[in-house]
Amino acid sequence: MAIVRSVETAQPPVPQTRATPRRSAVTRGFLFLAAVVVAIAFVAPFVYAIVSSFKTAAESNAAPPVLVPSAISSENYRTLANFGIGIFGYVKNSVIVTGLTIVGTLVLSVLGGYGFARYQFPGKNVFFVTILATMMIPFQTIVVPLFVILSKVGLTNSLVGLSLVYITFQLPFSVFIMRNSFAAIPPAIEEAALVDGCGTLKTIVLVMAPIAIPGMVTVVLFAFLAAWNEFLAALILLTRGENFTLPIMLLSASSGPYGTVDWGLLQAAIAVAMVPAMVLFLALQRYYLEGLASGAVKL
Amino acid sequence: MLPSVLTVAALFLAPLAMTGWISLHDWPLLGKITFAGLENYVRAADDSTFSSSFGFTTRYVIVSGVITFVLGFALALLVRGGLPGTAVLRTAYFLPVSIGWAVASFLWVWLLNSQVGAATELLRSIGAVGSEFEWFTRADRAFVVLVALTVWKSAGFAMIVFLIGMQSVLKDLYEAARVDGASWWQEIRYVMLPLIRPTLVLVSLFLVTAFYLGFDQFFILTRGGPGTETASVVYWIYNNAFVRFHLGYASALSLIFLALLIVLNGLQVRLLRKDVTQ
Numbered sequence: 260m261a262i263v264r265s266v267e268t269a270q271p272p273v274p275q276t277r278a279t280p281r282r283s284a285v286t287r288g289f290l291f292l293a294a295v296v297v298a299i300a301f302v303a304p305f306v307y308a309i310v311s312s313f314k315t316a317a318e319s320n321a322a323p324p325v326l327v328p329s330a331i332s333s334e335n336y337r338t339l340a341n342f343g344i345g346i347f348g349y350v351k352n353s354v355i356v357t358g359l360t361i362v363g364t365l366v367l368s369v370l371g372g373y374g375f376a377r378y379q380f381p382g383k384n385v386f387f388v389t390i391l392a393t394m395m396i397p398f399q400t401i402v403v404p405l406f407v408i409l410s411k412v413g414l415t416n417s418l419v420g421l422s423l424v425y426i427t428f429q430l431p432f433s434v435f436i437m438r439n440s441f442a443a444i445p446p447a448i449e450e451a452a453l454v455d456g457c458g459t460l461k462t463i464v465l466v467m468a469p470i471a472i473p474g475m476v477t478v479v480l481f482a483f484l485a486a487w488n489e490f491l492a493a494l495i496l497l498t499r500g501e502n503f504t505l506p507i508m509l510l511s512a513s514s515g516p517y518g519t520v521d522w523g524l525l526q527a528a529i530a531v532a533m534v535p536a537m538v539l540f541l542a543l544q545r546y547y548l549e550g551l552a553s554g555a556v557k558l
Numbered sequence: 559m560l561p562s563v564l565t566v567a568a569l570f571l572a573p574l575a576m577t578g579w580i581s582l583h584d585w586p587l588l589g590k591i592t593f594a595g596l597e598n599y600v601r602a603a604d605d606s607t608f609s610s611s612f613g614f615t616t617r618y619v620i621v622s623g624v625i626t627f628v629l630g631f632a633l634a635l636l637v638r639g640g641l642p643g644t645a646v647l648r649t650a651y652f653l654p655v656s657i658g659w660a661v662a663s664f665l666w667v668w669l670l671n672s673q674v675g676a677a678t679e680l681l682r683s684i685g686a687v688g689s690e691f692e693w694f695t696r697a698d699r700a701f702v703v704l705v706a707l708t709v710w711k712s713a714g715f716a717m718i719v720f721l722i723g724m725q726s727v728l729k730d731l732y733e734a735a736r737v738d739g740a741s742w743w744q745e746i747r748y749v750m751l752p753l754i755r756p757t758l759v760l761v762s763l764f765l766v767t768a769f770y771l772g773f774d775q776f777f778i779l780t781r782g783g784p785g786t787e788t789a790s791v792v793y794w795i796y797n798n799a800f801v802r803f804h805l806g807y808a809s810a811l812s813l814i815f816l817a818l819l820i821v822l823n824g825l826q827v828r829l830l831r832k833d834v835t836q
Contacts, residue, residue, distance in 0.1 A: 287641070294636045298650035301710065305653060307676060308665055322673035323682075371563070386563050393570045397819070399771045399792045400812040403799050404576035427570055488658025490774045491792075495800055506660040510778070513664055522674050529665055533657040540656035541649065552722050 305537070312336070312523075312530040319523030335523035339531070342512060342524060344501050346531060349508040352418060353487060356504055359422035360486035361479050364429040368478055369471070371430070372437025373463055377446070387438075394431040398424075399491065406495055415496050421504075424496070425486045432550075433478040439553055440474030441467060477550040480543045487536050505532040577809045585806035598810035607786050608811060611794040612818070618701070618790070619769040622708040626765055629709060630716025635746070637717070638724060648721075652714035659711065663778035666707050697787035700780045704788065707775055712768070716761050723757025724750060759830045763823060770819060791815050 307326075311319060312335055314328040319335060339346045375387055398405075405424060406415070414420025444467060452466040453459075468475070490506045497503055503511070505528075512528045513520060540547065584594045602608055633651050637644045654662060669677040672692045681687045693699050727750060735749045751758070773792040776782060782789030782797070789797070795815065799808030 290636060291641050294633075294641055294647050297633070298647050301714070302650045302653060304665055304669060304710075307669075320674060323679050324674050324676045326676060326679075389571075390563065396570070396574060396816070397767070397771050399773060399795070400816045400819075401570070401573040401577055402796070403805050403809045403812060404573035404580060406799075407576065407580065407805065408573065484656065484658075488661065490658060490660035490777075491796070494777075495796075506658060509660065509664045513667060513778075522668060522671075525664065525668055529661060529668070533661045533665070536656050536658070536661075537653060540653075544649070544652075548718065548722070551719060 305533070308526060309530050309534070312526040314523060314526075316521070316523040319526055320521065335527035338521065338524050339512075339527045342528075343503070343508065346508075346528070348501065349503055349505050350531065352502060353504045355418050356422050356425070356493075357483055357486040359419065360425040360429065361482045363422060363426040364433050364482040365475060365478055367426065367430060368433035368437045369463065369468065369475065371434040372439075372471075372474075373441050373467065375434065375438040376441035377449075390431045390434055394435075398428050402491065402495060405492075409496060416499050416502055417496075418502060421493060421496050422486070424492050425482070425489060429478075429482045429485055432481065436474050436477055436550060436553055437471065440471040444470050473546065473549060476543060477546040477553075480539065480546050481550055483539060484536060508532075577812055580806055581809035581813055583806045585804075585809070587803035587805060591806075594806060598807045599814070601807060602810050602814055605811075607789065608791075608794060611786065611789045611791050612815075614788060615770060615772070615790045618704060618708075618772070619766055621701075622705045622712075622769050623762070623765045625705065625709050626712045626716050627762060629713045630761070631720055633713060633717040634720035634724060638721065648714075648717070651717055654711045655715045655718075659772075659774035660778060662707065662711050663775045666703065667779060670703060694780055695784060697784060700783075700788045703779060704775055707779070708769065708772070712765065716765065719761050719764070720754070720757060723754040723760075726757075727753045755830075759827065762830065763826055766826060767819065767823065770822075 310328065313331045313333070314325065314335065315330065315332040316334045316338065318325040318328055336346075343349070371390075375383065409415050409417075409420045409424070414423065448470070449462055449467060452462045457465065488506065489504075493504050493507050494510070497507055500511070509525070509528050509532060512525050581598055582593065582595060584592045584597070637648045637651070641647070657665075666677075669675050670693050672678055672690070678687065678691060678693070682689065682691065693703050731749055731753070732745060735745045740748070771792055772790050773796065776788060776790040776793040777796070780788040782793050786794070791811075792815075795808050795811045798804050798811060
């Protein structure tokens, strides 16, 4: 927990004023320039993609490309609104899958993390190590049986089935985070609540959870990014167009009929798929850092 | 806590065992499942596409991994402090990590398109590429794209983990080195690097594993092509399972791949540990 605290603020850890006293102004100017050039190269695709989504369809599909749009147009978004089941349908699917993943992961990891942090029982360490060990086994190597199991129980082409898969893969990391959060809370606080007549569940919900909120936000953020962005499982499990999540919708948007692609449609679809992840990430950066700093590296 | 253990067991350990079970069968998507013993494993040994995909993926992992590692480290040094606007710079480098591999790949498909792509047009305008230039018809060019996308998508992540490692070293140690007249490079080489060794190991393990498991970028940008020249291992497993519907064979490939990954991770840890003692 000590490490987590040390990165709690998003501020640079080394004092800026005396970080590089020996370097000359010229060197520093050069370094700053290099840093800015790289930053522009990294961010330019996003800016250009979002700007391009507001081009007219004609400009979006022009070859060679029109770098700066001559007018702002919602034409691409209107096309997108009527694409397939309509963009709102796909957004709804993504929201459902992401929402179920977040709720499921949060509930199970709060209960699990609390249990591991507070209770002593035989085999506890074996259970915990088992949960952590599953972090080492990549999803990609067990897709086949997951597909077979889910089709046996009728959960392919189901947003619930897909969420179950995501919850499973978020859980080891999330239980780890929540266990660390609860372990950092002094048992005395909890005992006070119990003495005052709170039940165990009530104590978790009313007393412990509020204190463990940073850990919970971290869990939610990682669950969001995982479910919102995931491609392979969705590709395998969802075969009917009406169930597609946004990343799979992009696949249909990028392979138009007769080999033609409406690039304007794709630009708008890309913007819709990536902006929520970027915004949420920007808003919750420090929780992302906390997740990483607690040793649970996840991309 | 029991629910989380049960969920993990049901949807994680059971599938792992099942992968083994399925791999011993001729298991089409539809139709009769028959026991095949080790036939799938024998077949895998002769599968030249599997071995070439492993070779291709290994090259991709090494090239992307080294560049991401070095760039991530350089960026971490840059934004460690001393430059104005480090918080903004850091966020800029990190932004590509927040979007998915699939979305990033579609973004690049468009940017690199030979007709409407802005990146290709920019290169054309400075004369770096010809007027009829195509990225994805040749494996060597596709490789460049895959590496560039991967570095762009992951360098910020490496940077952040390096930063966390760097700040875990007591500030006093850097200061002490400076007081003793250590140069910038000496400070990094003799104070920082030995102390953040665990972080270096963590990042390299992480990058190697994540890159070996790559799928989205291969599926979306190249479809493994031309031919199967740019098929990653996971792409080839996917192809066998969900395009050719040989689930048994794909399971055998999955387990072989998992074993290879575990061996590789072990080797890496040993190699990096050995380095420490020198």
